[in-house]
Amino acid sequence: MDKFLNNCKEFMKDEEGLTVIEYVIGAALLVLGMTTVFSGLGNxxxxxxxxxxGGL
Incomplete structure (x- = not known):
């Protein structure tokens, strides 16, 4: 259990891991926004x- 807690603490201290998570969340929000915009535009x-x- 101590090894797991130590790994969690190290992960929280590691700023590269946090940066990757921020980029993943940002990319997901971007894709969601683009999907919403293009879906409405397509309709x-x-x-x-x-x-x-129909007018022809």
């Missing part, structure tokens, strides 16, 4: 194209 574009094609 809007599809609706406009359907309107144009």
């Amino acid at each position: 809007t574009l599809a609706a406009k194209l359907n309107t144009i094609v």
